[in-house]
Amino acid sequence: MTPGNPFPATVPPRPPRISKWGDRIYLALLLLATAGVVALMVALVAVLVNGSGLAFKAFGFSYIWGYYWNPENGVYGLGPAIQGTLITSAIALLIAVPLGLGAAIFLTQQAPAWLRAPVGQLIELLAAIPSIVYGFWGLIILVPIMAKVVEPRLIKYLGWTGLFNATPIGIDILTASLVLSVMVIPTVTAISRDSIAAVPRSQKEAALAIGATDWEVTRHAILPYARSGIVAGAVLGLGRALGETMAVLFVIGNHTVIVNSLLAQGQTIPSLIANVWFENNTTLERPALVYAALVLLVITLAINLGARLVLTRSQAGRGAAAE
Amino acid sequence: MKFDRAARRKVFSHSMTVLSGLAIVVILVPLVSVVYEVVLLGGPAINVDFFTQPIPSACNPAGGLPCHGGGGVIVPIEGTLQLIGLSSLFSVPVGIGAAIFAVEYGGERRLARVIGMVADVLSGVPSIVAGVFTWAVFVLYFPTIAFSTLDAALALSVLMVPIVTRTCEEALRTVPNSVREAAMALGISKWKMSLRITFVAALPGVITGILLAIARSSGEAAPLLIAGGFGCLHPLSQGVENQTCALPLWIYFGANNPYPNWITLAWGCALLLLLVILGLSLLSRFTLERMSRRMRGG
């Protein structure tokens, strides 16, 4: 045996035979699959554009900021649904990000090791509950609580803000936002945890070494580092909130008008589509709903793409900075 | 007596700790509430009949139609299995194929990252949009079955493909290059190496991805409503070109009905769905943990 040669001389290298065709067929299949995935993205937009053709011909882009939705009178406008979508998602984030970030901080910084995994798992379980279950839970549990306990107090103490001018029946934008926030929290928590965990220990140790309290370590040493990841997590959660249907359907009130109060009944784009899909009163209704789906798709894809880009850039940046 | 600055900082830090701990408690309240409600309302529905009998006629004790407590949700269960089977059939080969291509043939190049980016962006598609998409596709090419199990299954596979692709890709990337190099050095053809060695090594991660994708899609109701119609009231389980029935659909319909046995069955479906999804999620997490530990430690 010659030194440096790990292979005994009795084993000759095998020449490739039919494997050339095997390789080719294999590659072809893989290419097909990959093309399928990419084509799917293109097809999504293309088919939806096609399906909304009638509505686009009738309304053009003004449908998107149309103020009124009244199909029986031939008035189609997505404005109310877009407003509702944005408001509910924004409020959901306003609630979910502090809570999720707080939970992530606690789990990564303060929680004893034995607590981290189980509590983390429990929070992840929130994401596993199907949204239709959230919808019904919202309707039978959260709505009465909002109507009888929370909203009257909001009107009483915060009515001066002008945000709560409506009869508190519990089925409104605010309740829908709360249900959405519950669904977004797991996403925010998980990504925040990952971002915080990715902060190099040296940062934390350096801050502790100069006598920072736990909170100061978090605030000055960790959060700035993890900030872009946390933001990306929040934006991903936003993406999820924008597309939620069943959770919102039961508790938002299905009133497709521009709202001026958090306690008013409103509408979101997914809830509008689900509600009106089988109404079928006019020939323009379904194309208008496909148009609405297209608008929702564009909004969610843009937000998702943006978040992913930020996330990858922050990870790359962190990797480079850690050198 | 004034607190000095150091003490103030310490108190502030402790109160922030308390607040963040409180955040955890607040977050867990809805979890407990939802699970409690579902178990409370759905528990009574679970018995042997629940899994073997079809939807019973509505009962109305106040009107003279007593509820026998019989009947079950075999039709929605079958429908959910049909949907899972079909959507897996569509999405798993496509997702795995794209992932293998990205890792084995794309490597570190831009191509692989683009495929990964496409998969990530696709994972953000709202479920109702997936339903509208496949409905529109069927209206174009198969208009007579625009509301069918096939259509709904396709919508679910749109949701599953990105999950399968991403997790499979990550699993394949954890297989160290030394394995591939060793295989190549032994003269194994590329496709055999990719499939029988690398892919098999990544199998746990791939299975995890499939389980996660199934867990996500089995609970979706919106795409089923949009693209599948509602076929739960058929006396027998139907072929895939008919309107679909599934656990989420019966939850939606039954709970909106005034008849007590249908309402109870709907909550039973909610409980079953919850248990199945939680089970799949935990199982997939479990295999993922074992796999990543093995990979890191091995």
Added chain:
Amino acid sequence: MSSTSGSATNPPAPSDTIVRSKGTSRTGLYAVIAVVVVIVIILGAGYAAGWFKGSSSSATANCTLPAAQTLNGAGSTLVAPLMFQWSQVYTASTVNYDPVGSGAGISDITQKTVDFGASDAPLNAAQRTAIPSPGVVTIPESAGAAVPIYNLPGVSGHLHFTGQVLAAIYLGDLTNWNNSALQAINPGVTLPNAAIVVVHRSDGSGTTFVWTSFLSAANATWKNTYSHSTTINWPVGVGAKGNSGVTTTVQITQDAIGYVDINYALTNGVAFGAVQNPAGNYIVANVTNIESAIKDSNVVFPSPTGDWYNVTVENAPGATDYPLATFTYVFVYTDVGVAYGSSYSLTKAENLVDFLAWIVGPTGQSYAAPLYYIPLSSSAVTYDTNTIHSLTYNGQAITVCVPTG
């Protein structure tokens, strides 16, 4: 992955990162999981291929029908429980009913994807013109009623309402519960000094149709501004989805008023009001007085293919008749051979008419009342039977198996 370094003469030990080399129980676990997943997928595909389909039981018609067929219907969610009950009991054919909503049911029959469409409200002009030749017949197969429900904890019994007062409430003219108009018809009842929370439907509905027909008949302003329809641009109030949504909203919101179909009111035990009929009496709705209203209304049906939009059984003259009754309708093509083409066999046509005759016949109608639907009056049954006998297959009359009357 670290590999143990070897000496110059021994090749380094291979890194054991290949699954096969381990052969521990973990491999077994993964194998089991893989097998389970594959089984689930195969089972699912198998169900899709119909491996586990049961067989239908034998026919129970009154005479020998040709071979059992599959009949498909779609439409109203309101009649779904009754339709399903019928499909369970009537086994001469397999009847599949998809409760996708009245609007979708009408669109389905228009596109000929179903054998019959069901709706809570009759076809309006636009829907009628959209239906291709040879046109459909309208068959009232069941009936129901709308009742006003409310949430007033301090008020017991059934609050009295008139059409005028209800219209004023839904117009937004009466905004407080203790208004004089309502108090006048409820002497002795302490009405709370509270704002009325009006609840209506956010989706299209036959219940809205009958409710707004009643308001139109009672109040000229309502009639001229909103008239009657399945969807309204409501001036006041909050919208809830479906009868169940309105019921739930009223149940949890104090001082709320809404309208739902009778079966939701009775099964949920929610307080509902007595409505004044033309005879001047305040009637608390039940199956009996709705049934008598339909009988006493002496409604004159148009021709089966005619315009049914203004057919009403509201405001029947009898002393105990409930004034908010309505029919629900089934639509089938006048000539199924012409409508569906060669794919529709005579056998199927015979089964379709047999099913229709059965559901409006005494056996079918006997299932209505226990589920809080209203049985048809005998004149409606006679009319329906004649309509069903008038259905043709490529111009030929179809033998109806179920005996008439």
